[in-house]
Amino acid sequence: MTATLEVTELRKQFAIGRPAIDGVSFSVPAGEIVVLLGPSGCGKTTTLRCVAGLEHPTGGEISISGKVVSSPERGVLVPPRSRDLGMVFQSYAVWPHMTVRQNVIYPLKHRNISRADANRKVEEALALVGLSEYADRPVVALSGGQMQRVALARSMVYRPQLLLLDEPLSNLDAKLRLRLRDDLRVILKQTGMTALYVTHDQAEAVVLGDRIGVMRNGKLLQMDSPDAIYNRPADLFVANFTGATNELAGTLVTCNGQYGVVDFGDGRQGEVALFHELAPDQKVRVALRPENIAIGRPNGVNTFSAKVLDRRYQGTQTAYGIELFGKRLEAIELGTAARHQVGVEAPVSLPRECLWAYRDSGPVSHE
Amino acid sequence: MFTGLWVAALLVILAFLVIYPVLMLLLGALTDTNPVVDGLSRSLSHLSVANFLTVLANPNVGEALLNTLIACGGGTAIAVAIGLFFSWIVVRTNTPFKGFIAAASILPLFAPPLVAGVAWAILGSPKTGLINTMFKWIGSDLRVDLYSMWGLVFVFGIYYAPYVYMFTASALRNMDPSLEEAAEISGASAFSTLFTVTFPLIMPAIVSGMLLSFIVMLGIYGIPAVLGAPTNLNVLTTYIFKLTNWSPPLYNTAAAVAIILMVVTGLLVYLQQRVLSGRSYTTVAGKAFRPRSLDLGPWRWFTFAIGMLYLLVVVVLPSLALIVAAFRKFMFIRDVASLFDMRQYSLVHFESIFDNPLTMRSIYNAVEVGVITAVVGGALAFAIGYTIHRTRVAGRGTIDLISTLPVAIPGLVVGVAYLWAWIGIPGGLYGTIWILALAFIARFMPDTVKALSTSFLQIHRELEEAAWVCGKGMLGTIRTIVLPLASPGVLAAMTLLFVLAIRELGSSLFLYTSNTMVMSVLLLDYYEGGNIGKTAAFSLVQTVLLGVLIGGANWLSRGAAQGNVARTG
Ligand SMILES: Nc1ncnc2c1ncn2[C@@H]1O[C@H](COP(=O)(O)OP(=O)(O)O)[C@@H](O)[C@H]1O
Ligand SMILES: [Mg+2]
Numbered sequence: 026m027t028a029t030l031e032v033t034e035l036r037k038q039f040a041i042g043r044p045a046i047d048g049v050s051f052s053v054p055a056g057e058i059v060v061l062l063g064p065s066g067c068g069k070t071t072t073l074r075c076v077a078g079l080e081h082p083t084g085g086e087i088s089i090s091g092k093v094v095s096s097p098e099r100g101v102l103v104p105p106r107s108r109d110l111g112m113v114f115q116s117y118a119v120w121p122h123m124t125v126r127q128n129v130i131y132p133l134k135h136r137n138i139s140r141a142d143a144n145r146k147v148e149e150a151l152a153l154v155g156l157s158e159y160a161d162r163p164v165v166a167l168s169g170g171q172m173q174r175v176a177l178a179r180s181m182v183y184r185p186q187l188l189l190l191d192e193p194l195s196n197l198d199a200k201l202r203l204r205l206r207d208d209l210r211v212i213l214k215q216t217g218m219t220a221l222y223v224t225h226d227q228a229e230a231v232v233l234g235d236r237i238g239v240m241r242n243g244k245l246l247q248m249d250s251p252d253a254i255y256n257r258p259a260d261l262f263v264a265n266f267t268g269a270t271n272e273l274a275g276t277l278v279t280c281n282g283q284y285g286v287v288d289f290g291d292g293r294q295g296e297v298a299l300f301h302e303l304a305p306d307q308k309v310r311v312a313l314r315p316e317n318i319a320i321g322r323p324n325g326v327n328t329f330s331a332k333v334l335d336r337r338y339q340g341t342q343t344a345y346g347i348e349l350f351g352k353r354l355e356a357i358e359l360g361t362a363a364r365h366q367v368g369v370e371a372p373v374s375l376p377r378e379c380l381w382a383y384r385d386s387g388p389v390s391h392e
Numbered sequence: 393m394f395t396g397l398w399v400a401a402l403l404v405i406l407a408f409l410v411i412y413p414v415l416m417l418l419l420g421a422l423t424d425t426n427p428v429v430d431g432l433s434r435s436l437s438h439l440s441v442a443n444f445l446t447v448l449a450n451p452n453v454g455e456a457l458l459n460t461l462i463a464c465g466g467g468t469a470i471a472v473a474i475g476l477f478f479s480w481i482v483v484r485t486n487t488p489f490k491g492f493i494a495a496a497s498i499l500p501l502f503a504p505p506l507v508a509g510v511a512w513a514i515l516g517s518p519k520t521g522l523i524n525t526m527f528k529w530i531g532s533d534l535r536v537d538l539y540s541m542w543g544l545v546f547v548f549g550i551y552y553a554p555y556v557y558m559f560t561a562s563a564l565r566n567m568d569p570s571l572e573e574a575a576e577i578s579g580a581s582a583f584s585t586l587f588t589v590t591f592p593l594i595m596p597a598i599v600s601g602m603l604l605s606f607i608v609m610l611g612i613y614g615i616p617a618v619l620g621a622p623t624n625l626n627v628l629t630t631y632i633f634k635l636t637n638w639s640p641p642l643y644n645t646a647a648a649v650a651i652i653l654m655v656v657t658g659l660l661v662y663l664q665q666r667v668l669s670g671r672s673y674t675t676v677a678g679k680a681f682r683p684r685s686l687d688l689g690p691w692r693w694f695t696f697a698i699g700m701l702y703l704l705v706v707v708v709l710p711s712l713a714l715i716v717a718a719f720r721k722f723m724f725i726r727d728v729a730s731l732f733d734m735r736q737y738s739l740v741h742f743e744s745i746f747d748n749p750l751t752m753r754s755i756y757n758a759v760e761v762g763v764i765t766a767v768v769g770g771a772l773a774f775a776i777g778y779t780i781h782r783t784r785v786a787g788r789g790t791i792d793l794i795s796t797l798p799v800a801i802p803g804l805v806v807g808v809a810y811l812w813a814w815i816g817i818p819g820g821l822y823g824t825i826w827i828l829a830l831a832f833i834a835r836f837m838p839d840t841v842k843a844l845s846t847s848f849l850q851i852h853r854e855l856e857e858a859a860w861v862c863g864k865g866m867l868g869t870i871r872t873i874v875l876p877l878a879s880p881g882v883l884a885a886m887t888l889l890f891v892l893a894i895r896e897l898g899s900s901l902f903l904y905t906s907n908t909m910v911m912s913v914l915l916l917d918y919y920e921g922g923n924i925g926k927t928a929a930f931s932l933v934q935t936v937l938l939g940v941l942i943g944g945a946n947w948l949s950r951g952a953a954q955g956n957v958a959r960t961g
Contacts (some may be wrong), residue, residue: 077573077577079573079576079577081687104576105573105576105577106576106577106578106579106580106581110577111577112573112574112577114570114573114574115570116568116570118568118570118571118573118574119574120571120574120575120589120593121593122592122593122595131575131578131580131588132578132579135578135579135580135581135584136579176574179574179578180577183578183579
């Protein structure tokens with residue numbers, strides 16, 4: 026029984042400070058995994074807790090499977106236990122005074138389910154997360170990763186309409202995080218559950234999400250497929266947060282539909298991709314991924330001469346600092362060979378579809 | 393060489409303060425000789441377990457033990473219910489003015505038990521009690537009788553609830569709120585979350601708060617002395633005192649019963665330490681949780697009302713009772729009008745207590761004992777704390793052990809032990825102010841050392857080592873580095889000792905003479921003299937004096953004293 030989640034113009038104002046969530050709208054179709062991605066403090070957890078009913082929104086509407094569960098304007102507020110959803114917490118929140126089985130069977134005890142049925146469901150859930158052999162251990166005797174699996178089993182055992190996950194992997198060590206991340210996607214897809222997943226880790230978001238919403242300062246900036254988030258970021262912040270960390274400033278000279286020509290100063294001009302309406306003579310900022318700078322391979326229109334400032338060999342790739350148009354940029358070249366010497370002048374080419382121009386709206390701080 | 397002497401000196405002092413009196417108590421319990429008449433050598437030759445067994449078989453002892461267990465058990469049950477309820481209100485709900493409720497609900501900790509007992513005697517005595525008088529005014533047939541086991545259980549319960557509260561409130565504060573949220577998401581109601589998740593998780597805190605309040609009740613003399621006396625209801629503490637007051641005094645029996653009390657207390661202290669050191673589910677090191685407060689809706693006014701009711705019962709009513717009794721010429725109140733008839737009120741009781749030269753003498757004595765205890769006890773605790781926490785000398789483990797032993801010895805037992813230790817030695821300590829001071833130093837040593845240790849542990853070892861490296865000797869380092877840095881802690885510990893010494897009753901009972909009468913004992917005298925007006929007046933004098941002292945101590949130590957006054961009852 027999976028369901029759609031509909032969040033409309035959600036607002037949350039705590040007693041002090043600016044709004045933690047400021048007009049967030051999105052929807053999660055049944056069976057889809059949506060990831061909310063953003064830096065710490067941007068309001069992801071608060072959004073999730075509003076959906077869960079643990080936090081009371083101050084504005085907007087939340088409905089699950091078409092039923093409004095929260096609407097302060099209309100005085101509707103369904104308590105968490107009646108929303109039929111599951112939640113996995115960052116701190117695991119498994120109950121240390123119980124065994125694995127007792128933890129997982131707990132939600133079933135608060136529902137009208139026969140003993141035999143409940144036991145069968147617990148076995149199924151434990152098998153799903155790979156903890157069948159651990160059923161009768163006290164949870165405190167488990168590792169962090171296993172505890173998080175218990176939490177997952179506990180939140181899915183009653184097949185809630187919607188599963189909420191708040192940075193479930195962030196307390197685990199790096200290796201385990203990667204494994205559980207892949208397992209998690211398989212498990213979620215296997216059960217076909219609708220899920221809302223919160224993280225600050227872009228790699229996690231890309232692997233897990235059917236769609237990703239990028240948040241900043243309580244606002245949802247873009248909600249799209251991972252592919253679109255990575256290849257057509259809606260603004261400079263999204264571009265930067267998802268890895269396009271290089272930035273060039275310039276002025277738009279001409280534009281023709283999807284592409285335009287930008288003057289980077291001193292008459293050096295290049296072709297760039299345009300995702301939104303821009304007029305000639307507008308100041309723009311251009312975002313660029315380090316991986317998309319090709320050193321020493323003159324190719325196409327955007328070929329310029331740059332100087333290699335420094336070089337950091339990283340095994341399977343090499344990171345370079347280069348100087349282009351009087352600015353320092355990061356470049357990454359894949360491969361186990363470091364091909365360029367520090368100090369040399371080399372041609373670099375920047376493919377126009379990888380140069381994304383955005384309106385220059387003053388300095389942007391990158392958290 | 394020097395360190396060897398140092399450790400030996402500390403061990404001798406500790407043996408003198410703790411081991412010797414306890415051994416003498418044991419000797420007293422195992423002989424049938426009189427320490428005053430017979431002397432030590434004769435006592436030693438009469439050593440036999442038979443005396444102790446006779447005492448065990450005495451039905452009066454059994455009855456006192458049973459009464460003690462019922463009173464403390466019942467009191468603890470009430471204390472747990474109240475303490476748990478309040479910690480939940482204060483930490484987990486949006487009850488209005490909960491900060492005020494939190495602060496006010498630990499007030500009973502500061503009331504000396506005897507004063508509390510007197511106040512509740514004035515309120516709840518079956519014939520003349522104010523509560524029954526009020527029932528009569530409103531034409532109700534209801535009557536209460538606090539001169540009974542029920543009364544004892546009730547007063548114990550409401551006064552020692554803060555012990556449970558202190559443990560459970562901090563456990564709740566340290567508990568990850570998502571543990572409860574997970575239960576709610578799982579479909580559990582707020583009520584069922586409370587009983588399936590919250591309370592089981594803070595069980596270690598509940599149990600140790602419960603044991604502590606039981607332990608403190610075991611050692612209380614003042615409350616059962618007042619409420620139990622009229623119906624001859626004895627608990628172990630009051631029974632021990634009675635034994636030493638018979639003529640001839642039954643010192644041997646008293647010592648044996650004191651041993652029973654000490655063993656029971658020791659077992660419970662051991663249990664409590666086990667629970668405390670056992671795995672605690674709720675404390676996650678260094679992690680701060682966002683407080684979670686349950687929106688009670690209109691019910692928050694109900695929880696607020698219960699908070700106010702508690703304050704009314706433990707603070708307001710007893711204070712009013714004392715004030716009315718102290719200022720009223722006669723306790724008989726015919727009707728409501730008479731209660732507010734100002735002609736019935738005067739300062740006559742205050743005049744009468746201050747006409748008695750013993751009153752000023754007892755206040756003076758109490759202060760003198762307090763100062764000696766604070767200075768000597770503070771210095772000793774500093775030496776012990778430093779040796780335990782800042783050196784690696786051999787024998788510091790033993791020092792630690794002996795200095796914590798008194799935790800398991802109720803004040804009254806310390807009194808009997810010191811009585812046995814010194815009464816038979818002519819020209820010795822007995823009858824001087826010093827025996828009181830030494831008994832207090834021994835009794836409060838664990839708390840003082842503990843309070844001081846915290847301030848030692850806050851001083852970085854490197855600061856000290858830096859001085860060593862600079863060529864300072866050990867004593868030089870202590871004088872120039874440790875003492876100045878620890879001085880706020882030392883000052884706080886000394887003030888704490890001063891306050892504790894001034895309000896102590898249990899051990900004073902056996903150690904005072906007419907020359908060394910102290911406040912708390914004189915109050916008991918007034919009560920036993922039967923004049924409620926004078927008793928109430930002196931209770932007020934003491935309460936105000938203590939209030940000022942504790943306020944000052946708190947101000948000096950910025951809150952450190954509060955928890956510690958609490959621990960020792
Ligand atoms: N209970 C609260 N009281 C006050 N401010 C809060 C509370 N919870 C969150 N905030 C604030 O709301 C903002 C968003 O927090 P949060 O949703 O936890 O961010 P994220 O999960 O994205 O790191 C932060 O500025 C945080 O300080
Ligand atoms: Mg968060």
